[in-house]
Amino acid sequence: MNQTATVQRPVSPRPAASETGDPLLLTPGPLTTSASVKRAMLHDYGSRDHHFIDINRRMLERLVAIVNGQGSHVAVPMQGSGTFVVEAMLGCFVPPDGKLLLCINGAYGKRMAKICDYHRRAHVILEFAENEPVNPQAVATALANDTDITHVAVVHTETTSGILNPLEDIAAVVENAGRGLLIDAMSAFGAIPLDASKIRFDAACASSNKCLEGTPGMGFCIAREEALEKTKGNSPALSLDLYDQWQAMLANGQWRFTPPTHVILAFDQALDEFDLEGGVAGRGGRYRANCEVLVSGMRELGFRTLLPDELQAPNIITFHMPADERFVFEHFYDLMREQGYVIYPGKLTVADSFRMGCIGRLDQEDMHGALAAVRHALETLGISGTVS
Ligand SMILES: *Cc1c(COP(=O)(O)O)cnc(C)c1O
Numbered sequence: 001m002n003q004t005a006t007v008q009r010p011v012s013p014r015p016a017a018s019e020t021g022d023p024l025l026l027t028p029g030p031l032t033t034s035a036s037v038k039r040a041m042l043h044d045y046g047s048r049d050h051h052f053i054d055i056n057r058r059m060l061e062r063l064v065a066i067v068n069g070q071g072s073h074v075a076v077p078m079q080g081s082g083t084f085v086v087e088a089m090l091g092c093f094v095p096p097d098g099k100l101l102l103c104i105n106g107a108y109g110k111r112m113a114k115i116c117d118y119h120r121r122a123h124v125i126l127e128f129a130e131n132e133p134v135n136p137q138a139v140a141t142a143l144a145n146d147t148d149i150t151h152v153a154v155v156h157t158e159t160t161s162g163i164l165n166p167l168e169d170i171a172a173v174v175e176n177a178g179r180g181l182l183i184d185a186m187s188a189f190g191a192i193p194l195d196a197s198k199i200r201f202d203a204a205c206a207s208s209n210k211c212l213e214g215t216p217g218m219g220f221c222i223a224r225e226e227a228l229e230k231t232k233g234n235s236p237a238l239s240l241d242l243y244d245q246w247q248a249m250l251a252n253g254q255w256r257f258t259p260p261t262h263v264i265l266a267f268d269q270a271l272d273e274f275d276l277e278g279g280v281a282g283r284g285g286r287y288r289a290n291c292e293v294l295v296s297g298m299r300e301l302g303f304r305t306l307l308p309d310e311l312q313a314p315n316i317i318t319f320h321m322p323a324d325e326r327f328v329f330e331h332f333y334d335l336m337r338e339q340g341y342v343i344y345p346g347k348l349t350v351a352d353s354f355r356m357g358c359i360g361r362l363d364q365e366d367m368h369g370a371l372a373a374v375r376h377a378l379e380t381l382g383i384s385g386t387v388s
Pocket of ligand 1: 028029081082083084086108155157158159184185186187207
């Protein structure tokens with residue numbers, strides 16, 4: 001029998017699964033968490049329990065330490081998804097008579113504009129295309145031209161595209177102009193350095209379930225204490241009042257309203273695992289390795305990334321939708337899901353696209369597995385070799 005003449009049928013790779021048998025989430029969040037993080041939630045705590053209060057204190061101290069903010073900055077937690085703490089940050093730090101310059105290059109920047117509309121905070125928008133970083137020089141010009149502007153808000157890595165904004169340069173411009181900087185660091189915090197001793201900011205916020213790999217359900221705001229002190233009475237909403245939450249926790253170590261106890265227990269464990277991995281350098285290193293494997297493998301299969309490598313943050317990668325009419329995204333998505341990989345539709349206005357994330361409890365093996373699944377999905381769609 002002539003072996004080489006045998007037609008090779010595509011063999012489905014072994015379905016992927018997390019430690020608990022769930023599909024792997026190659027998404028911008030919620031993300032795959034470790035089994036130990038999930039197991040940490042198997043306890044009920046009363047909010048006044050001393051052990052629970054200790055866990056909270058430790059959690060907030062560790063969050064400040066991640067940005068080297070000991071002595072100058074404090075962390076204030078906020079119940080809810082990431083957007084809740086972004087909304088709390090904008091509402092508290094921009095006073096009712098303040099004015100915000102919003103640097104926008106994606107959906108999360110636009111969401112901040114919507115928040116300002118809700119709370120009737122005066123704002124001006126400096127907008128860039130989704131595949132263009134925020135230009136610090138343009139920020140400088142906008143600030144020079146409008147002395148009413150009190151604060152500037154920017155998204156560290158715009159998860160819409162995966163683009164990395166030049167935060168250090170923007171912060172320098174804002175500091176020179178004597179205004180306050182507010183950062184949505186949601187999809188960067190813990191993986192991309194944010195050093196409060198080098199970058200001046202009034203507030204930066206993130207959540208339990210992105211690069212810190214806890215479960216979703218709480219956000220936190222890291223604030224320069226001097227700036228936070230001035231926010232008393234600014235908040236347009238009781239439940240989102242960071243100043244009040246801060247003062248209450250200073251007084252008795254407790255959250256004002258029911259704390260997400262299980263999420264906090266999981267977060268405490270996630271922070272242990274973050275430290276074990278080597279903090280920001282270790283976590284960011286794993287994500288960069290994941291990103292490189294995924295990008296180079298996808299390029300070999302003919303896919304094109306939206307962003308050049310120097311603008312790509314190692315968290316989520318946007319791929320152009322292939323032109324090949326056999327490539328139907330919904331079908332491709334289902335084929336990936338069947339093999340245990342959940343990917344994400346695009347959110348761009350500049351191009352038809354889809355996204356694959358490389359954050360959460362995922363490693364290079366998982367990325368290779370995802371690439372094998374992509375190859376198999378393409379074959380099933382009748383596309384052999386590369387897609388175009
Ligand atoms: C995830 C994310 C948020 C928050 O989104 P939620 O769905 O409310 O958790 C905000 N900003 C950025 C840049 C994000 O990536």
